[in-house]
Amino acid sequence: MNIGILSIGNEVVKGRTVNTNASEISKAMIENGHQVKYIVTCMDIPEDICDSLRFLMERSDVIITSGGLGPTVDDLTIRAISECLNVKLVINGDVEQELRKRYGELGLDFTEERKKMAFMPEGAEPIKNLYGTAPGIFMKHNEKLIFSTPGVPREMRGMLAQILKILGKGNLNYISRDMKVFGIMESTIAPLEREIMEKFQNKISIKSHPESMEFKDPVLTIEFYGYATGSDLEREIEDAMDMVRQHVIRLGGRLDEKQKS
Amino acid sequence: MNIGILSIGNEVVKGRTVNTNASEISKAMIENGHQVKYIVTCMDIPEDICDSLRFLMERSDVIITSGGLGPTVDDLTIRAISECLNVKLVINGDVEQELRKRYGELGLDFTEERKKMAFMPEGAEPIKNLYGTAPGIFMKHNEKLIFSTPGVPREMRGMLAQILKILGKGNLNYISRDMKVFGIMESTIAPLEREIMEKFQNKISIKSHPESMEFKDPVLTIEFYGYATGSDLEREIEDAMDMVRQHVIRLGGRLDEKQKS
Numbered sequence: 001m002n003i004g005i006l007s008i009g010n011e012v013v014k015g016r017t018v019n020t021n022a023s024e025i026s027k028a029m030i031e032n033g034h035q036v037k038y039i040v041t042c043m044d045i046p047e048d049i050c051d052s053l054r055f056l057m058e059r060s061d062v063i064i065t066s067g068g069l070g071p072t073v074d075d076l077t078i079r080a081i082s083e084c085l086n087v088k089l090v091i092n093g094d095v096e097q098e099l100r101k102r103y104g105e106l107g108l109d110f111t112e113e114r115k116k117m118a119f120m121p122e123g124a125e126p127i128k129n130l131y132g133t134a135p136g137i138f139m140k141h142n143e144k145l146i147f148s149t150p151g152v153p154r155e156m157r158g159m160l161a162q163i164l165k166i167l168g169k170g171n172l173n174y175i176s177r178d179m180k181v182f183g184i185m186e187s188t189i190a191p192l193e194r195e196i197m198e199k200f201q202n203k204i205s206i207k208s209h210p211e212s213m214e215f216k217d218p219v220l221t222i223e224f225y226g227y228a229t230g231s232d233l234e235r236e237i238e239d240a241m242d243m244v245r246q247h248v249i250r251l252g253g254r255l256d257e258k259q260k261s
Numbered sequence: 262m263n264i265g266i267l268s269i270g271n272e273v274v275k276g277r278t279v280n281t282n283a284s285e286i287s288k289a290m291i292e293n294g295h296q297v298k299y300i301v302t303c304m305d306i307p308e309d310i311c312d313s314l315r316f317l318m319e320r321s322d323v324i325i326t327s328g329g330l331g332p333t334v335d336d337l338t339i340r341a342i343s344e345c346l347n348v349k350l351v352i353n354g355d356v357e358q359e360l361r362k363r364y365g366e367l368g369l370d371f372t373e374e375r376k377k378m379a380f381m382p383e384g385a386e387p388i389k390n391l392y393g394t395a396p397g398i399f400m401k402h403n404e405k406l407i408f409s410t411p412g413v414p415r416e417m418r419g420m421l422a423q424i425l426k427i428l429g430k431g432n433l434n435y436i437s438r439d440m441k442v443f444g445i446m447e448s449t450i451a452p453l454e455r456e457i458m459e460k461f462q463n464k465i466s467i468k469s470h471p472e473s474m475e476f477k478d479p480v481l482t483i484e485f486y487g488y489a490t491g492s493d494l495e496r497e498i499e500d501a502m503d504m505v506r507q508h509v510i511r512l513g514g515r516l517d518e519k520q521k522s
Binding site for chain 1: 268271273276279280281283284285286288297298300301302303309312316320331333334335363364372373375392393449452454455458468470471474
């Protein structure tokens with residue numbers, strides 16, 4: 001499945017909160033055989049949420065949102081999705097009962113703010129919040145699957161396994177290996193990277209991440225990765241890495257390797 | 262100015278690299294009186310870069326991209342922007358001369374990969390890369406300003422002051438204060454948040470960030486913020502915070518405050 005991620009929250013747009021949620025969602029999806037195409041971050045404004053959702057729905061099969069599910073006035077995601085897709089907002093009886101019970105046990109009223117967390121687009125199913133209060137939602141709309149998770153990282157994280165259970169395993173086997181190279185400029189290795197990618201018909205991507213200055217003791221982390229459908233990719237990545245290793249040694253550089261999946 | 266940020270790179274979409282660049286760019290812009298509206302992250306695919314750029318150009322005055330400026334085969338940002346906006350890609354004589362000189366001093370050939378970094382859309386101006394090789398670019402297109410910076414954080418960071426010099430100061434004075442609250446649920450504080458925001462006619466936003474579970478020793482960081490054009494906001498935020506302080510104490514909660522700008 002091709003996945004789009006929508007991060008909702010003024011704090012993320014403002015840079016107050018670094019968007020670790022999107023990275024975690026993306027990693028979890030890729031490790032389970034799916035692909036991620038776009039990540040959009042927008043403010044807590046229903047029109048912006050709708051705009052972003054539409055952009056992603058036109059480009060992906062699955063949308064995973066995070067942020068904006070709680071009891072406060074800026075938690076607008078569910079309402080925004082309902083209005084955007086023109087689906088009625090209805091109260092989910094099971095969620096309402098559960099929330100009413102949890103607050104009731106503490107002797108607290110079931111206020112409008114608390115009840116708000118039981119509303120979801122008609123036809124949507126709740127996703128259990130293992131580490132918080134507001135449930136996530138899962139819905140189908142025009143052949144697209146939409147999941148909404150909270151913005152609090154541990155609450156979002158607690159929903160990933162449930163989302164992956166619904167999505168199932170994808171058919172892509174993501175393989176990634178790292179190689180650290182000292183003393184070779186990125187621009188020196190660039191032609192070989194192109195050559196290798198052509199040799200392997202672009203099944204392997206090679207990406208050099210400079211970790212220092214090109215002109216002064218260059219250090220590169222070179223990533224070799226690809227999405228295998230068959231069984232050859234692992235060996236091909238090993239071959240590609242060998243070509244780079246030999247080239248680096250020939251040019252007088254040094255190597256230091258670690259594995260990254 | 263209303264700013265859109267475009268983060269370009271498979272490593273960001275895949276979650277390998279957490280998008281700290283977008284946060285840093287956003288913070289720098291907001292601290293200088295501008296507003297940030299959307300952050301889009303896309304892969305190193307020219308069509309996706311173009312798609313994202315169009316989305317942002319329809320919604321913002323200024324676009325700041327990061328990533329994809331280097332010498333390697335996956336550094337496609339400049340070409341993608343040129344093709345997307347239908348602007349010819351031309352070599353910048355000054356940049357070419359500078360790069361030729363720097364590589365020449367090391368006795369290195371001025372290869373195609375190195376020369377590539379001197380190309381930019383016709384009419385664009387280079388932005389000096391203080392900590393690396395590939396220059397950034399600045400261009401105007403249909404009343405929009407587009408800045409492109411590298412993906413390597415220190416190289417991007419080295420361009421922020423130059424970008425802000427071109428943009429100038431914005432007219433918004435962003436003010437933000439934090440208050441930490443112990444022992445009060447987010448759903449308990451929610452009605453007061455709404456009430457205060459209404460009282461101040463939505464000039465002040467109040468956002469509670471839960472740092473633990475609602476039902477078990479709740480801890481909230483409550484952020485009070487706004488964009489002032491006049492001089493009243495600071496005082497109004499202080500008033501709003503007082504209202505919350507009193508409410509928290511009345512309900513038996515505890516306070517711990519720090520300042521965040």
